[in-house]
Structures are given as C-alpha cells and as structure tokens.
Amino acid sequence: MSEDNNIQNLEEKRRQKAKNFTLNIHDNILDEPAEPANNEPQELNSYSGEDVKAQMAKDSKQALKKKKKLDKKLAKAKNKRNRRVFRLIWAVSVLIVGAMAGMFFVAGIDDMLAINRTENKSVKIEIPANPNLDTVATVLEKNNIIEDKNYFKMFAKFTKADDDFTQGTYEIKTNMDYEAIINFLLSSVNRTDTVKVTIPEGRNVLEIAKLLKEKGALADEGKFLELCNSNQFDDEYSFLKDIKNTDDRYYKLEGYLYPDTYTFYKNEDAENVIYRFLNNYDTRLTEKQDVSGYDKVTTIEEMLKKNRSNYTLDQVMIVASIIQSEAADTDDMYYISSIIYNRLNADEDMGVQYLGLDSTKFYPYRTQADVPDDARDTFESSYDTYTKEGLPAGEICNPGMNAIIAALNPKDTNYYFFCHDKDGNAYYASTIYEHNENLANIE
Secondary structure: OHHHHHHHHHHHHHHHHHHHOOOOOOHHHHOOOOOOOOOOOOOOOOOOOHHHHHHHHHHHHHHHHHHHHHHHHHHHHHHHHHHHHHHHHHHHHHHHHHHHHHHHHHHHHHHHOOOOOOOOOEEEEEEOOOOOHHHHHHHHHHOOOOOOHHHHHHHHHHOOOOOOOOOEEEEEEOOOOHHHHHHHHHOHHHEOOEEEEEOOOOOOHHHHHHHHHHOOOEOOHHHHHHHHOOOOOOOOOHHHHOOOOHHHOOOOOOOOOOOOEEEEEOOEOHHHHHHHHHHHHHHHHOOOEOOOOOOOOEOHHHHHHHHOOOOOHHHHHHHHHHHHHHOOOHHHHHHHHHHHHHHHHOOHHHOOOOOOOHHHOOOOOOOHHHOOHHHOOOOOOOOOOOOOOOOOOOOOOOOOHHHHHHHHOOOOOOOOEEEEOOOOOEEEEOOHHHHHHHHHHHO
C-alpha cells in the first residue's frame, strides 16, 4: 500500500514541474549566430529548396559517371572476350587453310615429280590446232599423264612455257615429270602425225600449195602463197636477198622451193614448210656431186663461177625453170639450154630476141584452162616471152638438179629453134626455115 502511495507522489511532482516550466526567448536571438557545439560542424546542410535540387543533380551526375564507367568496363571485358573468340576462329581457319594448302602442295609436288606415276606406259594424245595452256593441260589430265591440271598450269606459267605449245599427235610416257612433259611437247620431232609429200620437178608455187593442202601437210594455203611473194626470208638466204626485181614477179620464191620428198607434220605452219624448201635448196648449192665433163666433184656455186660468170644465180635459175618446163628428157635439157643462151646472145638482126616459149604464156598458171574464169579470156602474163624480150622477170617453176646443171652446162650448138612431136621426140633447127620444116613433119 505504501508503495502505491510513493508512485502517486512522484507523478504528482512531475505534473507540478511541467505546469511551472517557462521558456523565455529574447527578441534578438534570431540575429545572433548560434554557438557551435564542441566537435560539431559549423555549417548545417539544408535539404529543402535549391540546396536539395543541387544535391540531387550532383548525386545524379555521380551516379551517371559510375554507370558509364561500369558500362565501359563491361564493354572492355566483352571486347576482350570477342578478341579471344576471333583469335581462336582465325587460328582454326589458318590451320585448316594451311592443312589444305599443305595437302595441295604435297599432292602437287608428287604430281610434278611423277612420284605416284610409276607405270611406264605410252599414251597417244592429240593436241588440237591453236592450243592454249588450258587445252594442253586438259588433254594431259584426261589421258592420266598428269593428275592435277591446275598445278601443271601453275608450273608451266612459272617456267614461261605456257604460250609455246603447238598442235600435233604425240606418243608420250605416263611416268614423265612436268619438265620432261613440257620439253617433250615443245619439240616437234616428237610428233607422230607426219605425212610424206613428193614435190615433182617443174611444179610451180600454185601447184605446190595445192598439193600440200591436199596431202594435209599445209595449214593455210593462202598464207603460204602470201609468204612466197614476200621478203621475209631475205636476211637468212643470200640467194633471195640478191633478187632486185621483186615487184615485177608473181612469186619471189618461185624457183627456190626445191623439188624433193619431204616429211611434214600434218597441218604444218606455212612458214615452217617454206623453211624446209629453202633450207634444202641452200644445201644443194654447196653440195658436192659428180657432173659429166668435170674431172672432180663440184658444186652449183663452182659451176656458176666457171661457166656462167656473166649471169647471176637467179638468171641461171630462170633458165633452168624454162628448161624444166620445156624439155622432154635429161638429154633434151642440154640442147634447150644451148638454144636459150644462143637466142639471148644473138644479134638483134637475127630476129630471135623473143624466146617465144609456150611455158611462159600463161604463167603463173600452167595453161589457159587454169586461169580463173573471170580473167581467162583477157589474161595476159607479164612473163610471156612471145611479147616480152629476153628472159621473164622470174622463174616459172621449181626446177630439179638436172635442169639446173643443164642451165650451167649448155651444149655447144648453133641451134635457135626446137619442137617436139606427140611422143616427146625433139627436133632442133638453126634457121626459121628448118624449124618450119620440122613443124610440118611432126604434124
């Protein structure tokens, strides 16, 4: 009971103190600065009005800066991861490409050196006309002579052999390396597609071109005829360079396509064909041979100097071409040779300044029937010895050795005329009267 009384007394005392409490605030208290407490800041931050906005802006700026920094850090980490992935992909790609290149290189080397092609077997291949590198490589690959045409093409270009291939048929071994294959194909002597052609004595340029084309030995007949009337070979053959009246001739090379049996490649280039003829003729000029009337072997050049020193080689060849076209046989050649020179050296009052030879009348054609239709009736040859004095401007055919020797060694006669019967028998005369009598007897 006494405890309850104590509590009530305490409560009564508190109420009495609260009732008696008085707070006195002077009027100037707002003008005086408050004294700071010990260890307290002198300024108090206000979180209302402009101060609040400024603080919020500052905090926002700091937060944005932190976010950018964080984003940059994340981006850097992401780029680092991407670079790692890229490097990994690049490394794998390099390994794959390297492996493939290595396989290609190893396979190419094997093929280039014919390491895997050990079988010694011959294969016949056909290289078509005007071949390029791809054509040749395709033919080789198709016939199992090489395994990789792309590597072969690369090798051929590297060795600068990609533009030198020619058409032809070849028998080639399957165990040859690239270098051996290229060398084999670049040598025409390895071609097997050859054809033999015999050029008879006395054929002219037009007839030879036609024959070569018919036998399959000439690729371009027109090109052949064009070259036969050119100066292209002058620098290599002095006998052609010495000819000065090229413009007056139908074919400059007429007379120098030496008649013989030749082995040509099928569809051979016209220039190569002509070189074969000219090389043969050039060889014959200095070839030692037994000639009737000479104590020892001699040559065309030696006979020219000894017997016909007042004539050029070309003039002798013109005479030889006429002899070849007019003579019935070898013996007849020497008589006709004598008649031609007798006429050329005769006085003008003898009336034989015109040779009057039938073989020259329609040159470059053999007969009037050979002249093209549109010109046949009006054609006049500039070589016609019925209307032109002296020798024609050039040869009328390609004579053989017997005709050339006869032109260099004529018979010693006083004949100026000749004719033949239908059997080829020859008749000679010194005067026009004798000649007309011979003509009457053989008709």
